[in-house]
């Protein structure tokens with residue numbers, strides 16, 4: 261699950277962070293003309309802090325017309341504050357520079373948090389127009405701050421003298437974080453180098469934009485046209501009707517159209533009986549963007565080279581070294597070591613799965629070895645033979661309110677002592693959203709939490725956490741946090757029954773939620789989830805596993821009508837089936853992560869690479885070149901890596917999961933669901949945010965660095981620690 265574009269765009273200016281498991285919204289759309297606005301400023305609710313508890317936004321007073329004037333005024337106030345700090349005639353001090361910066365941009369932060377949250381949860385035409393109009397303005401605003409030489413000179417003075425200023429540890433950390441942020445943006449370069457950086461940045465943004473446009477166009481272009489209904493055997497009637505409608509809409513009347521989704525593997529491959537058609541679908545997916553009008557191979561080669569050039573200008577050996585420096589992993593070697601240490605176990609398990617699949621092919625009368633387009637089809641048959649799981653039967657034991665209150669909230673209460681009290685009096689931005697006030701173990705009120713769990717039009721897919729107000733002792737603010745999901749809601753009066761996957765996602769997002777709500781730092785820049793992207797999924801993934809804890813599950817997994825606990829046999833099937841196909845899932849992920857790392861390990865003087873040859877060599881080098889298991893993404897449609905946001909960063913999901921699995925196993929070895937364990941974890945991991953290096957936090961909690969054993973066990977790839 262990735263940080264949202266909002267988080268990426270805003271974190272350069274504000275301590276604002278979130279996570280999402282879906283593709284970030286594109287900002288590449290053309291910008292419509294300015295949305296006219298004549299709202300009187302005095303009635304604009306963003307012009308002053310909200311008077312509601314903890315400055316929770318007054319959604320009942322906010323209108324779309326308020327956004328642009330508030331952004332304009334917010335940016336103008338922020339820039340005036342920054343100029344005043346940069347041009348202060350007094351000598352730079354921690355107080356008059358960094359503390360002043362932390363206090364600046366208050367109004368812009370207020371409107372930005374509300375706007376970007378609502379454009380994710382409740383988008384409409386007008387909000388999309390505003391978003392397009394804002395994108396270049398916000399980027400320029402952030403450049404104007406990051407490249408201000410007078411401001412940087414003050415930050416550098418404080419940074420250079422930080423050990424003589426008698427600063428506390430968090431303040432020292434703040435000085436380091438500011439200095440590194442500015443340096444990494446190019447603040448220390450000569451004017452000539454800055455010009456070169458700007459040119460590379462411009463080319464980079466043109467190429468990544470072209471990459472994503474190609475990807476969109478190509479995905480449409482390569483949809484597979486099928487002549488007859490017979491070829492679609494295996495699909496449901498509803499899917500066949502949808503394919504017929506899609507073909508009609510695309511001008512292929514009387515035919516059927518199968519669209520291609522974003523990963524190399526395609527969901528429809530698990531269903532199609534026709535092997536020839538499976539091959540066509542898979543090849544359309546795997547070879548996309550490699551030829552024709554939307555060929556992205558030259559873009560991929562140049563992007564890799566360009567990033568290496570940019571890294572070199574900034575004084576780094578390659579892009580991965582530059583990128584990793586700001587992460588918990590610190591170096592490319594650490595990432596290669598982490599992934600490499602897991603390859604043997606993962607490959608071994610995948611080969612076992614492949615053997616099962618080949619056996620199933622024979623059993624079905626096939627006379628061939630599995631190819632990539634066969635894997636999901638025969639894996640599904642193996643799964644049915646092994647587990648015989650009826651999803652509808654399972655769901656009867658996972659009723660939404662019970663999962664949330666008797667499962668997730670219950671766990672937080674047992675582990676941390678916190679309580680969630682409904683606050684129906686607080687305004688919400690949609691009738692499906694429910695507000696809670698959160699109380700600490702000693703009864704102190706500590707946060708507002710919005711629960712926004714149901715799917716609706718205008719809401720982005722996926723699940724994420726975000727903040728409306730971040731915690732800061734300096735600013736005197738307490739957290740106002742939201743969790744967002746896309747659970748299909750039952751009709752009025754009927755219970756919403758959910759899958760076990762949705763159940764663990766509720767726990768996951770609340771893991772991010774407590775990371776925000778338990779934040780206990782002075783400076784907003786360092787609060788809560790404002791940690792590196794290879795750490796941010798740790799607290800959320802850690803929370804997931806409590807869903808199946810023996811003291812938690814019986815408390816909520818009860819039949820929605822009878823209240824009977826879930827039968828043990830059924831539960832065992834649910835849990836065992838979760839480790840099914842994990843070799844394949846893990847290997848395709850790791851192959852993509854290694855490919856991403858290899859692209860960004862090229863040096864600036866390396867020649868432009870041939871994409872296919874480079875890919876094949878990279879996979880072979882790391883021993884992950886199993887023909888039947890291609891990488892989850894190939895370079896020409898690997899938007900995490902090539903689109904920019906997660907370049908040299910796709911490994912981060914697994915890095916976080918290693919921490920989560922290791923931490924969970926450690927807690928279980930010390931008595932499990934106890935207040936003592938909860939408080940220890942809260943104090944060392946959740947409260948500190950980014951106020952100290954994340955590995956220091958982990959070691960303070962765990963007593964040592966993590967190992968990958970617990971992750972392999974979590975994924976069912978290993979049975980015990982050796």
Ligand SMILES: [Zn+2]
Nearest residue numbers: 261279797800
């Ligand atoms: Zn997450």
